[in-house]
Amino acid sequence: MENTLYTVTVYSENQVGLLNQVTIVFTRRQVNIESLTVSRSAIPGIHKFTITAYTDKETIRKIVLQIEKRIDVLKAYYYTDEDIIFQEIALYKVPTDSLMSNNETETLVRKFNARILEVTKEYTVIEQAGHKAEIDAMFEALNKNKILQFVRSGRVAITRSPVERLSNFLEEMEARRKEVVNENN
Amino acid sequence: MEKKKITGAEALLFAFAEEKVDTIFGYPGGAIIPVFDALYTHKEKLAFNHILTRHEQGAAHAAQGYARVSGKVGVVIVTSGPAAANIVTGVADAMLDSTPIVVVTGQTSVAALGSDAFQETDVLGITQAVTKWSYQIRRAEDIPWAVARAFYIAREGRPGPVVLDLSKDAQNQLMEFSYEKCRYIRSYQPEPKLRQDKIAEAAQLINQARQPFAVIGQGVILGKAEQELFDFLNKADIPAASTLLGLAVMPVDYRLNMGMVGMHGNVAPNKKTNECDVLIAIGMRFSDRVTGKLSEYAPQAKVIHFDIDPSEINKNVKVEVGVLGNVKKTLPAVTELLNKAEHKEWIESFEEHKSCEDREVVSKDLHPDNGILTMAEVVKCLSDNTGQNTIVVTDVGQNQITAARYFSAFNTRKIVTSGGLGTMGFGLPAGIGAALGSPESKTFVVSGDGGIQMTIQELGTIMEYKIPVKVIILNNNYLGMVRQWQELFYEERYSSTSIQNPDFVALAAAYGIKGRKVEQRQDLAEAVREMIASDSAYVLEVMVEKKGIVYPMVPAGKCITEIMLKN
Numbered sequence: 166m167e168n169t170l171y172t173v174t175v176y177s178e179n180q181v182g183l184l185n186q187v188t189i190v191f192t193r194r195q196v197n198i199e200s201l202t203v204s205r206s207a208i209p210g211i212h213k214f215t216i217t218a219y220t221d222k223e224t225i226r227k228i229v230l231q232i233e234k235r236i237d238v239l240k241a242y243y244y245t246d247e248d249i250i251f252q253e254i255a256l257y258k259v260p261t262d263s264l265m266s267n268n269e270t271e272t273l274v275r276k277f278n279a280r281i282l283e284v285t286k287e288y289t290v291i292e293q294a295g296h297k298a299e300i301d302a303m304f305e306a307l308n309k310n311k312i313l314q315f316v317r318s319g320r321v322a323i324t325r326s327p328v329e330r331l332s333n334f335l336e337e338m339e340a341r342r343k344e345v346v347n348e349n350n
Numbered sequence: 351m352e353k354k355k356i357t358g359a360e361a362l363l364f365a366f367a368e369e370k371v372d373t374i375f376g377y378p379g380g381a382i383i384p385v386f387d388a389l390y391t392h393k394e395k396l397a398f399n400h401i402l403t404r405h406e407q408g409a410a411h412a413a414q415g416y417a418r419v420s421g422k423v424g425v426v427i428v429t430s431g432p433a434a435a436n437i438v439t440g441v442a443d444a445m446l447d448s449t450p451i452v453v454v455t456g457q458t459s460v461a462a463l464g465s466d467a468f469q470e471t472d473v474l475g476i477t478q479a480v481t482k483w484s485y486q487i488r489r490a491e492d493i494p495w496a497v498a499r500a501f502y503i504a505r506e507g508r509p510g511p512v513v514l515d516l517s518k519d520a521q522n523q524l525m526e527f528s529y530e531k532c533r534y535i536r537s538y539q540p541e542p543k544l545r546q547d548k549i550a551e552a553a554q555l556i557n558q559a560r561q562p563f564a565v566i567g568q569g570v571i572l573g574k575a576e577q578e579l580f581d582f583l584n585k586a587d588i589p590a591a592s593t594l595l596g597l598a599v600m601p602v603d604y605r606l607n608m609g610m611v612g613m614h615g616n617v618a619p620n621k622k623t624n625e626c627d628v629l630i631a632i633g634m635r636f637s638d639r640v641t642g643k644l645s646e647y648a649p650q651a652k653v654i655h656f657d658i659d660p661s662e663i664n665k666n667v668k669v670e671v672g673v674l675g676n677v678k679k680t681l682p683a684v685t686e687l688l689n690k691a692e693h694k695e696w697i698e699s700f701e702e703h704k705s706c707e708d709r710e711v712v713s714k715d716l717h718p719d720n721g722i723l724t725m726a727e728v729v730k731c732l733s734d735n736t737g738q739n740t741i742v743v744t745d746v747g748q749n750q751i752t753a754a755r756y757f758s759a760f761n762t763r764k765i766v767t768s769g770g771l772g773t774m775g776f777g778l779p780a781g782i783g784a785a786l787g788s789p790e791s792k793t794f795v796v797s798g799d800g801g802i803q804m805t806i807q808e809l810g811t812i813m814e815y816k817i818p819v820k821v822i823i824l825n826n827n828y829l830g831m832v833r834q835w836q837e838l839f840y841e842e843r844y845s846s847t848s849i850q851n852p853d854f855v856a857l858a859a860a861y862g863i864k865g866r867k868v869e870q871r872q873d874l875a876e877a878v879r880e881m882i883a884s885d886s887a888y889v890l891e892v893m894v895e896k897k898g899i900v901y902p903m904v905p906a907g908k909c910i911t912e913i914m915l916k917n
Contacts, residue, residue, distance in 0.1 A: 178537050181486070182474050189479050230661035236483045236503055239537040337543075338536050345534045 358490030379429025410440020415783025446770025507540030569633015775804025
């Protein structure tokens with residue numbers, strides 16, 4: 166089966182050790198994690214993992230179900246690029262000399278919609294947000310001169326649905342909680 | 351009035367009492383001494399039956415045996431480091447076989463965590479992959495909450511093992527105790543919601559089936575859905591077979607019971623899996639030992655899969671309909687929609703394979719043409735001389751398969767075996783747990799000469815607590831199952847499978863346990879009866895055929911219809 170880049174989002178309670186529980190599901194099936202970002206979600210107390218990995222649909226489906234099986238995970242979903250709006254961020258450190266010698270760097274900053282965060286005598290830090298291909302392109306261009314340091318973040322992604330997809334699940338679970346409470350009264 | 355404060359160690363035991371724990375399997379050590387001290391303080395008031403095993407692995411397997419026969423949660427308390435490492439085999443076994451156990455491991459003080467302290471090991475890191483939940487308790491006040499959650503998680507939904515890693519300071523800190531049972535976890539839905547559309551689709555497929563066939567797994571036992579299963583099978587007249595872990599759900603004399611599927615299952619249900627038009631899997635997980643070569647497993651059949659665990663649907667076998675939920679609820683919902691049916695001709699068609707197996711395998715196993723005893727004769731003799739209230743706990747290997755094939759179980763939860771993990775050494779300690787979990791039954795361990803020695807120190811536990819377990823050692827002086835593979839698939843290159851054994855009867859005697867060795871056929875029945883009649887523990891060593899092979903056998907990776915009856 167053809168490998169595709171999948172984006173997995175995992176909603177979890179904020180528990181120690183969850184990251185390991187999530188990543189071992191990938192490790193056990195020999196799927197490499199391309200990028201991983203953890204942050205809070207729009208729902209208080211609930212954390213959101215955004216993970217990307219190249220694999221096939223069958224494998225990602227099973228991975229998501231195995232992740233969801235972990236007790237402290239509320240829900241996990243997988244997407245292809247068409248389903249989501251996503252972004253990555255990159256930081257470049259370049260010598261300030263090369264910035265001053267001509268206007269190449271300035272043109273690149275404008276072209277890639279990047280911005281300059283800090284300028285010192287020795288170096289300049291440029292920030293770029295975009296898709297991986299755009300970041301790769303800017304890297305190649307800047308690297309014709311010199312890049313002192315480079316780092317790219319993991320992907321962050323958001324679905325095209327108006328609310329956190331988790332909301333329905335939380336409503337269901339809240340109904341269940343009420344049921345359980347009623348059973349005991 | 352100010353509430354009286356107690357230590358975290360006491361809180362752990364009070365929490366166990368709230369969960370109606372009566373038996374604890376354990377082994378003390380530095381990082382868990384406060385809990386054992388609290389056991390001492392409350393030995394009259396709480397009156398737990400604490401069983402000191404001879405190795406922590408034994409404690410874990412004993413808790414499994416206890417849980418498997420009683421349906422209750424098995425409980426283990428051990429110390430940190432090596433003890434925590436030693437319980438991992440039992441925990442992994444419980445994970446694969448969905449057995450509810452709660453294991454408490456001691457842990458170094460919070461301040462010392464991560465400092466490579468004495469007997470410190472990363473218990474969460476080690477156990478996360480083999481537990482349903484594992485959690486480190488660092489404060490006494492979290493103990494009631496964590497214990498309540500642990501029991502809920504171990505027991506509800508698809509059961510499994512939980513590890514609580516309890517730091518020494520949490521054991522010593524003072525706290526006010528109050529307990530509330532866990533009934534709900536926001537992030538965990540133990541039973542998926544019943545979907546009426548899936549119920550209807552399943553019923554429709556079964557109603558249209560001309561040759562339906564059901565495969566029964568342990569899910570029926572875990573869901574306590576035995577009666578619901580019989581109602582389902584009877585109404586639509588569906589022949590059924592068990593997986594290794596589903597054995598004993600259907601009595602051997604039940605009209606629709608066609609035996610066992612899988613690598614060493616019966617011929618008829620294996621062959622019929624690839625002839626049926628609708629295959630109904632109930633509370634089983636299509637293990638590779640059941641399916642053989644996956645791409646040639648029931649390719650002609652429409653598959654319906656009843657299971658409580660959403661990750662099992664379409665995991666190994668692609669299914670037409672997945673019916674999620676507890677079979678206690680889903681089966682009757684489907685049964686309601688079933689037409690009464692009869693599949694007389696289809697059911698009778700199993701007979702041809704059964705008589706072939708009887709002729710080619712069973713009669714040779716039970717009536718060999720030489721003087722040497724077979725494993726099958728011993729198990730059959732035990733089965734013939736015992737009644738309904740008999741539990742058989744097996745070890746792993748040829749002894750296990752022979753026990754599964756030749757012990758006639760008439761009641762659910764009467765066969766306990768390590769299916770998924772295939773843990774040699776499981777039998778003896780699990781037998782201890784089973785005997786304590788079901789004191790009204792007689793418990794027999796069927797082991798081999800290899801497996802028994804992996805946990806043989808538990809004879810000490812049997813001695814100390816006078817546990818009336820009867821142990822049958824089927825001795826062929828070989829690691830028989832591996833030897834069988836070497837003979838069949840590795841050109842008889844017997845690498846490290848012949849094994850020199852101690853005098854098992856003398857060893858039993860050293861533990862004060864009665865024993866007897868049988869070498870001749872004419873002594874077998876009398877010896878078995880003597881063992882059964884004994885009120886106390888008993889070790890019966892039987893010298894069996896050295897190079898016996900358990901047939902039928904589906905060679906690993908082959909299609910289930912390529913089942914071998916002989917070489």
